[in-house]
Amino acid sequence: MNTLSRKIVMAATGLFLCFFLLIHCLGNMQLFMEPEHARLSFNAYSHFLTGNPLVKMVSYVLYASIIGHAIYALIITSKNKASGGTYKKDNRGRASKWYSRNMGVLGTVVLIFIVLHFQNFWYVYKFGQIGLDANGNKDLYAVVVAAFQELWLVVVYVIAMIALCYHLVHGITSGVRTLGLFHPKFVRWVNIVGVAYSVIICAGFAAMPIFIYITNLNN
Amino acid sequence: MKLHLKIWRQKNRKAQGQLVNYTLENVNPHMSFLEMLDTLNEQLIVNKEEPVEFDHDCREGICGQCGVVINGNAHGPLENTTTCQLHMREFKDGETVLIEPFRAKGFPVKKDLKVDRSAFDRIISAGGYVSVNTGQAPEANTIPVSHETAEAAFDSAACIGCGACVATCKNGSAALFTSAKITQLAILPQSQEERKERALKMIAQMDAEDFGHCSNTEACEVECPQGISVLNIARMNYEYNRASFLKFKK
Numbered sequence: 001m002n003t004l005s006r007k008i009v010m011a012a013t014g015l016f017l018c019f020f021l022l023i024h025c026l027g028n029m030q031l032f033m034e035p036e037h038a039r040l041s042f043n044a045y046s047h048f049l050t051g052n053p054l055v056k057m058v059s060y061v062l063y064a065s066i067i068g069h070a071i072y073a074l075i076i077t078s079k080n081k082a083s084g085g086t087y088k089k090d091n092r093g094r095a096s097k098w099y100s101r102n103m104g105v106l107g108t109v110v111l112i113f114i115v116l117h118f119q120n121f122w123y124v125y126k127f128g129q130i131g132l133d134a135n136g137n138k139d140l141y142a143v144v145v146a147a148f149q150e151l152w153l154v155v156v157y158v159i160a161m162i163a164l165c166y167h168l169v170h171g172i173t174s175g176v177r178t179l180g181l182f183h184p185k186f187v188r189w190v191n192i193v194g195v196a197y198s199v200i201i202c203a204g205f206a207a208m209p210i211f212i213y214i215t216n217l218n219n
Numbered sequence: 220m221k222l223h224l225k226i227w228r229q230k231n232r233k234a235q236g237q238l239v240n241y242t243l244e245n246v247n248p249h250m251s252f253l254e255m256l257d258t259l260n261e262q263l264i265v266n267k268e269e270p271v272e273f274d275h276d277c278r279e280g281i282c283g284q285c286g287v288v289i290n291g292n293a294h295g296p297l298e299n300t301t302t303c304q305l306h307m308r309e310f311k312d313g314e315t316v317l318i319e320p321f322r323a324k325g326f327p328v329k330k331d332l333k334v335d336r337s338a339f340d341r342i343i344s345a346g347g348y349v350s351v352n353t354g355q356a357p358e359a360n361t362i363p364v365s366h367e368t369a370e371a372a373f374d375s376a377a378c379i380g381c382g383a384c385v386a387t388c389k390n391g392s393a394a395l396f397t398s399a400k401i402t403q404l405a406i407l408p409q410s411q412e413e414r415k416e417r418a419l420k421m422i423a424q425m426d427a428e429d430f431g432h433c434s435n436t437e438a439c440e441v442e443c444p445q446g447i448s449v450l451n452i453a454r455m456n457y458e459y460n461r462a463s464f465l466k467f468k469k
Contacts, residue, residue, distance in 0.1 A: 002422065002423065002426045003392070003394075003422075003425070003426050003430070003431065003432040003433070004422055004455075004456060004459045005463075006432060007432055007433065007434075007456075008456075008460070076432050076434075079431060079432065080389070080390035080391070080392075080431040080432055080434070082324060082429075082431075083323060083324040083325065083390055083391035083392070083429055083430055083431030084323060084324075084388065084389050084390045084391040084431055085321070085322025085323045085324075085326070085386065085391055086322065087288055087291055087319050087322060088225075088227075088238060088317060088319060089290055089291040089317045089319075090291045091290055091291030091292050092291060092292065092293075092387050092389065092438060092442075094292070094441075095292075095298075095387060095436075095437075095438035095439075095441035095442050096436035096437055096438035096441070097436070100434070100435065100436040100437070101389060101436055103434065170435070173435070174434065174435035177435050177449075177452065177453040177456065178433075178435070178453075178456055179456065179460070180453060180454075180456040180457030180458075180459075180460045180461075181453055181457075182450050182451075182453035182454040182456075182457050184450060187450060187453065
């Protein structure tokens, strides 16, 4: 592989993950419903996601994308470190955005978050002790609500979403550019839509733990 | 004005270099940066010291020969300017100015501030040309080229190959240079025959020269003396994808 094809892998996996985030965010919007309604609805949705064979196939693509994105990031970063020059006095930062230069750091924060996030919910749902709701579905809603009673976890989730937002702001425009979109008009539109997409998705995700924490303060 | 200079001195490609301090009195603010270095060298020669080697040629900002990193920026504090077009009035009296060569794995230092940029020549040789039968010059208007297309090709062709993009890129990527050279030809009708091969060969050569990946930080466009657009890089990606998809083994 060469410098361009490796970046294509990054772009393709990254953009797929961006698309997944939209679906994930929309599905989780059920958490904002009135609690008892949210419980049944959210648990039924979770049950559907784990039972459906098509969703299962997509989930394997998702895991592969996360792993592929991380592995290629390591390969590309290590090669870039070797190719790039260092200066005694370095003022090159004036020419680019800090988040564009630190995608690896932001990505690492996001990856650590993903591991934590899997441990918080995915692992509990698959292998942990978990109750059933009135419809007989595993009560993931209760796990979510219980988890976000902890203020530190809410803070960690919000910080991770800020990191994710900056990661996406650069990642979406960069990924589309890597795939070869060069027309100035469409590039401008992708930049605008990309930033809006990143902010809306990440704000939506960050609002979930905050909402649950605040609405359960009195319990 | 008086200047304190810290200049990278390195005997040869293999030697360990270091920053050496010089003080220069009576610098005229209207001098170009290279004239200031000339003045320093005259002083060094008088003192029987070895002059500082640096690349330069036209001193008009069009040849792409000059280029050093000044206070941490390729071609110095002004954006979109070559080193030769930078004047000493951009610096303060008594300022310390740090001068280093362009650095990247693909640009080994030859001596002092002189850098081997022949990798760029090899990228051009790999495919940055149009093959035309020899003989009489063909009639210019046989192949129509619209004004907009010609201007777009000129915008990419404005690249002077100085290497500031590589020096500025944290990844030492030559994507801006290579993409400008691919794009200037890819959009003209005369060069369609070799379009796929050209893109693949030039990109293969770029990689063979140990340049890094483009991570679209867009720093190169800011520091480029000619303000070559990063959309050339997107165009190169398109040309690469198109060529990879359409190519067939002979």
